[in-house]
Amino acid sequence: MTFKQLVLGGAAIASLSVTAFAHSGATGLVKERMDAMKTMGDAVKRIKPMMSGEAAYDEAAVREAAQAIAEEAGTAMTEKFPEGSTDHPSEVLPRTWDEWDRFTGLAEQLEVAANGLARAAGNGRHGDGHMMGDQSGMMGQDMMSGQSVMMGGGMMMGNGEFPEHMTASQIGQMPADGAFMMLTQTCSACHDHYRKDDD
Amino acid sequence: MRPVFTGLLAIVAVAGLSGVSLAVWPIGEPPRLAELEGDAQRGGYLARAGGCIACHSDPDSSRPALTGGAPIKTGFGTFVPPNLTPHETSGIGAWSIDDFARAVRQGVAPDGAPYYPAFPYAFYGHLSDQDIADMWAAFQGVATHEVTGGESEITFPFNLRFGLKLWRAAYAEGPPTDADPERSEAWNRGRWLVNGVAHCGACHTDRNLLGGRRASRSLAGSDDLPGGGKVPAIRSGDLGQAGWTVSSLAYGLKSGVMPDGDTFGSGMGEVVRHGTAWLSEEDRRAMAAFLLDKDETGDGS
Numbered sequence: 450m451t452f453k454q455l456v457l458g459g460a461a462i463a464s465l466s467v468t469a470f471a472h473s474g475a476t477g478l479v480k481e482r483m484d485a486m487k488t489m490g491d492a493v494k495r496i497k498p499m500m501s502g503e504a505a506y507d508e509a510a511v512r513e514a515a516q517a518i519a520e521e522a523g524t525a526m527t528e529k530f531p532e533g534s535t536d537h538p539s540e541v542l543p544r545t546w547d548e549w550d551r552f553t554g555l556a557e558q559l560e561v562a563a564n565g566l567a568r569a570a571g572n573g574r575h576g577d578g579h580m581m582g583d584q585s586g587m588m589g590q591d592m593m594s595g596q597s598v599m600m601g602g603g604m605m606m607g608n609g610e611f612p613e614h615m616t617a618s619q620i621g622q623m624p625a626d627g628a629f630m631m632l633t634q635t636c637s638a639c640h641d642h643y644r645k646d647d648d
Numbered sequence: 649m650r651p652v653f654t655g656l657l658a659i660v661a662v663a664g665l666s667g668v669s670l671a672v673w674p675i676g677e678p679p680r681l682a683e684l685e686g687d688a689q690r691g692g693y694l695a696r697a698g699g700c701i702a703c704h705s706d707p708d709s710s711r712p713a714l715t716g717g718a719p720i721k722t723g724f725g726t727f728v729p730p731n732l733t734p735h736e737t738s739g740i741g742a743w744s745i746d747d748f749a750r751a752v753r754q755g756v757a758p759d760g761a762p763y764y765p766a767f768p769y770a771f772y773g774h775l776s777d778q779d780i781a782d783m784w785a786a787f788q789g790v791a792t793h794e795v796t797g798g799e800s801e802i803t804f805p806f807n808l809r810f811g812l813k814l815w816r817a818a819y820a821e822g823p824p825t826d827a828d829p830e831r832s833e834a835w836n837r838g839r840w841l842v843n844g845v846a847h848c849g850a851c852h853t854d855r856n857l858l859g860g861r862r863a864s865r866s867l868a869g870s871d872d873l874p875g876g877g878k879v880p881a882i883r884s885g886d887l888g889q890a891g892w893t894v895s896s897l898a899y900g901l902k903s904g905v906m907p908d909g910d911t912f913g914s915g916m917g918e919v920v921r922h923g924t925a926w927l928s929e930e931d932r933r934a935m936a937a938f939l940l941d942k943d944e945t946g947d948g949s
Binding site: 489490491492493494495497500501503548598599600608611629630633634635636638639641644645646 | 689786791877895911927
């Protein structure tokens with residue numbers, strides 16, 4: 450083996466390992482955020498039956514799940530999405546970085562909703578039985594005019610965003626199931642725009 | 649034969665015929681649409697269930713609700729859902745209730761032109777006169793706005809609207825919504841919603857090259873949505889396999905939460921946010937019962 454071959458071989462190995470390093474780094478990051486999503490999904494799954502009335506309500510469990518979600522939301526989430534981190538098996542859509550402000554806005558909104566749910570945990574369930582849609586239940590009102598049904602009027606704006614200046618302590622005044630819906634619909638609003646379709 | 653006898657025979661024959669005619673002669677014609685009193689609250693509910701508000705509003709624009717939806721990019725061109733506020737020229741302010749009924753139930757514009765199937769009128773054909781009157785009342789109550797989302801751009805040859813007449817003849821029939829006396833009231837209500845006004849099959853049923861739904865693939869999913877989107881199969885077996893129950897599916901249509909704790913995406917979140925979350929618990933349970941092919945809506949189902 451000549452010196453030249455050695456150098457070339459070494460360079461080849463070095464470049465390979467750089468590639469491998471970069472790749473494993475990206476995989477690590479993708480894995481990290483998938484784990485974070487799983488953590489939040491598990492928290493939602495634990496308390497969902499309490500919100501739908503399929504299981505007995507447990508205030509402590511709701512608070513704990515809400516806190517677990519809050520920890521993964523906001524910057525904890527967005528810092529796991531550096532530009533272009535779309536390596537397999539990531540499900541993120543490239544559009545995320547074109548609409549970065551909106552994406553980070555939803556991540557922050559998730560944190561507000563989760564902190565709000567933690568505060569609302571003690572309020573218990575509002576229950577069902579409204580004549581009109583349950584969006585009105587989120588506002589603690591049973592009646593909605595035809596006009597507000599037509600034009601919006603729930604707690605969420607049409608695009609899934611909260612009204613400006615909505616705070617966790619405001620959400621904390623709501624029945625826990627209403628706060629939970631604000632949280633899960635925030636998850637959905639983000640998945641609608643920034644996650645690939647399931648295969 | 650003597651003329652008098654012939655005459656008598658004729659009279660008897662006419663009398664007999666009249667008897668038959670009398671029996672089937674319709675009297676008390678159904679009230680015309682314009683004479684029906686519309687309930688705007690109920691109409692708003694149907695407009696939510698039908699996705700009118702979701703599709704004809706674009707919250708990402710700065711325009712008010714119902715002034716026109718986000719553009720829908722398809723293989724046939726880009727469709728922009730129009731302004732449905734009572735504005736005279738931009739909206740439907742110059743329409744009569746009969747125009748509205750024909751547009752919604754038959755997919756024909758006031759000028760007689762057929763609509764493109766991007767407007768899922770095939771699923772609205774079952775709406776009753778009262779339903780239409782209620783929806784009309786609701787639409788008349790919204791604030792008037794002139795602004796629109798722009799014009800649709802349909803590519804040749806699909807921009808030649810007369811071709812749509814053939815399309816209508818072949819595909820304009822929606823899935824069945826009529827009541828099945830063998831099934832529960834909830835199942836039937838669910839069928840009326842799912843196969844009808846809530847038009848689940850507009851996305852969850854695959855379409856052929858001409859954009860016609862493949863009836864045999866009803867609710868079996870599609871990987872060819874506008875923009876290249878995919879939607880899962882939602883037949884009873886598929887939903888059962890994915891872990892859904894009547895209770896969890898009804899709650900999923902309210903909250904967006906799936907059995908594994910994940911939440912909907914790919915546009916289904918919007919369907920919930922703008923549509924099914926506004927429905928009554930009873931209606932969501934009915935939809936879930938029909939989709940899972942159950943007669944019961946209780947927690948055990």
